[in-house]
Amino acid sequence: MILALWAVVFTLMSLMPLTFPHWQSSSFFSPGLFGNDAKVDYIQLFIPANPFNSLANNIVPAVTLFSILCGLMLMHIPRKKEFIAQLDILSEILSRLTMTLVKLSPFGIFALVAQAAGTMRPEDVDRMEVYLIAFVVMALLLIFLILPLLLSTLTPFGYREVLRTGRAALLTTLLTGNLFIVLPLLVENTRTLFNRHHLENEKSDALIRIIVPIAFILPCAGQLMDLLFILFSGWFSHESFGVLQHIELYGTGLLALFGSAKVAVPFLLGMFHLPSDLFEIYLVASVLTENIKFAVEAMAVLVLAALFTAWMTGHLRYNFRRLCFRLTVIAGGCAIAILALALIFQHCIRQPGDQKQVLDAMRVKPLVEAVVFDRLPDARPLSGDHFEQIRSSGVLRVGFNANAMPFAFFNRDGKLVGFDIQMAHLLARELGCRTIEFYPIEYDQLGRILQENRIDIAMSEVSITARRLSEMAFTDHYMELSMALLVEDYRKKELLETPHLIDNPAFVIAALEGADFDRLSLSFQHSGKLKLEDYNTFFTGRSKADALLTTAENGSAWTILHPEYDLILPRHQIKDLIAYAIHPDDQRFLKFLNFWLILKRSSGETDRLYNYWIKGLDVIRPEPRWSILHDVLHGPEPALGAESAVPIR
DSSP states (O other): OOOHHHHHHHHHHGGGGGGGGOOOOOOOOTTTGGGGOOOOOOOHHHHHHHHHHHHTTTTTTHHHHHHHHHHHHHHHTTTTHHHHHHHHHHHHHHHHHHHHHHHHHHHHOOOOHHHHHOOOOHHHHHHHHHHHHHHHHHHHHIIIIIHHHHHHHSSSSHHHHHHHHHHHHHHHHHHOSSSSGGGHHHHHHHHHHHHTOOOOOHHHHHHHHHHHHHHHHHHTTTTTGHHHHHHHHHHHTTOOOOHHHHHHHHEEEEEETTHHHHHHHHHHHHTTOOOHHHHHHHHHHHHHHHHHHHHHHHHHHHHHHHHHHHHHTTTTOOOOOEEEHHHHHHHHHHHHHHHHHHHHHHHHHHOOOOHHHHHHHHOOOOSSSSOOSSSSOOOOOSSSSSHHHHHHHEEEEEEEOOTTTTEEEOOOSSSSSSHHHHHHHHHHHHOOOSSEEEEOOGGGGHEEEEEHTSEEEEEEEEEOOHHHHHHHOOOOOEEEEEEEEEGGHHHGHHHOOOOOGGTTTTSEEEEEEHHHHHHHHHOTTTTTEEEESSSHHTTTTTTOEEEEEEEEHHHHHHHOOOEOOOOOOOSSEEEEEEEEETTEEEEEEEEHHHHHHHHHHHHTHHHHIIIISSTTTTSSSSOOOIIIIIISOOOOOOOOGGGGGGGOO
C-alpha cells in the first residue's frame, strides 16, 4: 500500500512541471553548462564501503540504507538490550544538543531569509511564486481529492466523513508544523472511523496503534513533496529532467528523505549538478511550505493507517464500476487543476528580464582612437623590423570577423565590440600606438591576408589548426573553447535522448567556412554538411540546416539573440584552441605577444574580460538596495553585484 501511495505522489509530482511556464530564455556561457552529463556512482550512492565517509560527505541514501540494515540485524542479536541502553544515553545527549540548536535556529533562519530577501532579484521572486503556487496546488489535490477519494473508494468510509474526522489533526499540523504532536490524535481519528461503522475491535485497535507510528517514520506523501523543489530547480536553471532522471530523483530522494529535508535537498542539488545557491530559495520557501507538507503527511498517515487496518481485518472492499468512476474523477480533477495552473502561470507570471539587454549594454572601453574599415588595405611587403615599424608608426592594424560573437561583433548601435576588440585596445595602448585600425577578414583567406601584410594581427576567435600552422604564426593559446551544436529548442530533448539521429546523412549540420567547417568534416563524417559565409544564413532559415556547429561560448551568445535555439554537446567532445595570428616571419612581435598574454593573465585582466564578455557578469550593475547598515547607520557601501547571488545557470 505504501508503494501504491508513493506511485500516486510521484505521478502527480511528475505532472506538476508541465504547469511551469515555457519561456524562451537564454543566458551567457557558463562553465557548468554541460555538467549534467556526469555519471552517478550508484554503488557508492547506496552501498557505502565506509559508512563514516558517507556521513561526512552527506551521501544520505547510503547512510539510510546502512541504518536500516543495521536495525534489521540488531533484531536478531540476543543481548541487544545492553547496547540499546547505551544508545539511549547517546540519543539523549544528541536530543539535548538538538533542542539547544532548535532554540537558536530562528536566528539563523531569520538571517538566511533576510540575506536571500535582500539579494534576490525581482525575477527570482517571480520564479519562486511558480514553485510556491505549484506546491500549494499539489498539496490541495492530495488532501482534498486524491487521498480521501482513494480511501472512500476502497473502504466503507465516506469522503466527507474522512475529511471531517481528520480535520482537527490537519489544522493542528498546519498551524504548528509538527506532525509528532498529532500522532495520538491520528490514532483516535482512525479508531473513530472504524467505530462509526461498528468495525472496531481489539485487533483493529492494536493495528492502528502500530501502523500510525510506523507511517510517521516513513516519508509517505507530504515529505516527498520536497522533491518538487528539485524539479523546480531544473526549470529555474533551464535544465530538463528526462524519464531516467525522474527515476533517479525519486529512487534516491525517497531514501534521502528518511532524514532531514534540509540535508537531502543540498545533496540532490549536487547530484543533479544544479546550482547549490538555489538552496537559499528553498529555505525562504520552506517558511511557507513546511507546515503545508506536514498537513499533507498527516492526511497520508491517516489514510495509510485506515487502509492497512481495513485490509488486515478483512474490511477492504471495492466496486469495479465505482473504482473506475472515482479514478476518472481524480484524473479529471488533476487535469483541470494542472491546465488551469498552466494558464495562470503563462499569463499572470511575468517573464524575467531579457539577456538581450545585457548584450546591448556591453561596451568596449576606448583606450586609443579606433577606426573601423569596411575593406582590407592594399598589400605591402614585410621588410625590416615589423615590430618596430608598428611602434614607430603609432598605428596597429587588426583583423576581425564580425561572426565571432562575443569575441568580435557589432552591437545594436553599430559599434564594434567584444572580448578580442577590448584586448586589441589594451595591446595598442601598451605598444604606444595612437590609433587602432580594424579591418574585416574572412577566415578562409586569413593566411594570404597575413602573408601579404595587409594587417598586423588577427584578433577574432582564430582557431589553431594544422593547416593554418603552415600559413601563419600563432601566439600561445589564450582560451580553450568547447564545440557544441546549436539546434532549435524543441529538438534538443529528442537529440539528447537519441543522439544517433545526428550521425545521419539526412541530418544537415552547417558550419562557418574555415576551421569550423574543417572540424565538421572530421568529426561528423556521416552527417550532411553545409558551409556558411555568415551565421545569418542559418538563423534566417535560408540554409535549411538542422544544426549549426559552433563553440559553446559563441553559441550561448547567439541564443540570446535567437532564444528559439539551444545548445547541445556532441557525444564526442571537441575542443578548440584559439590564439592571435600574425605574419609567419614576425618572430619578435610573436615573442612580445606571448609575454604580453602572460602578463594579462597574471594581472587578472584576462579573467575580468572573460567574466564580462563571455559570462555576461557585471555588465548592468544593479542599484544597491536600501539597508539599515548603509542608509541608517551610514556603514560601508554594499558590495557591487551582490544582488546576483542566485545564478540562473
